[in-house]
Amino acid sequence: MSRIGIDLGGTKIDAVTLSAGGETLFEKRVATPKTYEGVVAAIAGLVREAGDGSVGIGAPGSSSRLTGLWRNANILFCNGKPFQHDLEAAIGRVVKMENDANCFALSEAIDGAGQGYGVVAFFTVGTALGGGLVVNGKLVVGANGEAGEFGHTALPWPNASEWPLLPCFCGKTGCAEQYVSGTGLQRDHLRVAGEDISSKEIVARARRGDARALASLQRLQDRFARVAANIACVVDPDVFVIGGGLNELPELVEHLPPLISRYSFSGTAVAKVVRAKHGEKSGVRGAARLWD
Numbered sequence: 001m002s003r004i005g006i007d008l009g010g011t012k013i014d015a016v017t018l019s020a021g022g023e024t025l026f027e028k029r030v031a032t033p034k035t036y037e038g039v040v041a042a043i044a045g046l047v048r049e050a051g052d053g054s055v056g057i058g059a060p061g062s063s064s065r066l067t068g069l070w071r072n073a074n075i076l077f078c079n080g081k082p083f084q085h086d087l088e089a090a091i092g093r094v095v096k097m098e099n100d101a102n103c104f105a106l107s108e109a110i111d112g113a114g115q116g117y118g119v120v121a122f123f124t125v126g127t128a129l130g131g132g133l134v135v136n137g138k139l140v141v142g143a144n145g146e147a148g149e150f151g152h153t154a155l156p157w158p159n160a161s162e163w164p165l166l167p168c169f170c171g172k173t174g175c176a177e178q179y180v181s182g183t184g185l186q187r188d189h190l191r192v193a194g195e196d197i198s199s200k201e202i203v204a205r206a207r208r209g210d211a212r213a214l215a216s217l218q219r220l221q222d223r224f225a226r227v228a229a230n231i232a233c234v235v236d237p238d239v240f241v242i243g244g245g246l247n248e249l250p251e252l253v254e255h256l257p258p259l260i261s262r263y264s265f266s267g268t269a270v271a272k273v274v275r276a277k278h279g280e281k282s283g284v285r286g287a288a289r290l291w292d
């Protein structure tokens with residue numbers, strides 16, 4: 001049977017149909033409408049065009065297991081809506097729906113950089129810090145759909161210079177996302193170096209040998225390693241896969257394994273860290289695989 005994947009993003013919606021063998025049968029991208037009703041209608045229209053098959057949908061945010069209402073999406077008008085219910089009504093089929101970072105994780109674990117590994121911890125490091133956990137090819141979503149939300153685990157072992165911890169939009173303080181993300185890098189650089197420049201510019205300056213930019217990147221790496229070592233205490237991943245905008249930074253990935261080892265419980269754990277293989281198509285391919 002064919003598998004249809006939909007990836008809802010802030011600016012575009014991607015659709016794909018994969019054959020049973022994994023070949024792409026259909027692909028289409030449309031702009032994301034500006035209203036909730038528009039988004040539901042656009043996704044239903046894409047599924048009709050995509051043909052017969054199972055439907056998996058990836059979107060920012062997640063469904064509350066208690067209420068069935070969508071929450072924590074940066075596409076704000078989707079929050080508080082019975083998103084999956086409305087999509088199933090509009091499409092006329094049962095759908096599987098997951099957080100977009102979970103779809104990225106599934107795609108990387110099945111035929112990406114995490115292929116062949118048992119426990120795959122996936123990070124998408126961009127404006128925010130998304131995460132996903134795949135064990136033996138199966139996405140782990142957990143009892144409340146909150147497994148793999150690495151961005152909202154606490155920054156482990158904060159040092160004196162990191163107090164007071166920063167507030168997060170989720171209502172708590174000290175979430176990893178506030179530190180390990182492009183936004184976090186930018187804010188940290190402003191706080192320490194006094195320069196209000198983009199994370200991209202910080203990376204560019206670090207490559208030119210700018211001492212302040214290099215120091216900011218080193219603080220980011222150190223925090224990233226602490227987050228990863230903390231995850232290792234729970235599931236000890238066979239591989240950490242890093243995607244998202246900061247994935248463009250090979251230095252970040254190369255420097256992480258010894259740092260993670262240093263922060264690991266034994267102090268000597270061997271950590272494998274790789275960059276994501278699939279680019280932006282990873283989300284829609286992972287969504288199609290939600291029925292695997």
Ligand SMILES: [Zn+2]
Pocket residue numbers: 151152168169170171172175177
């Ligand atoms: Zn948070």
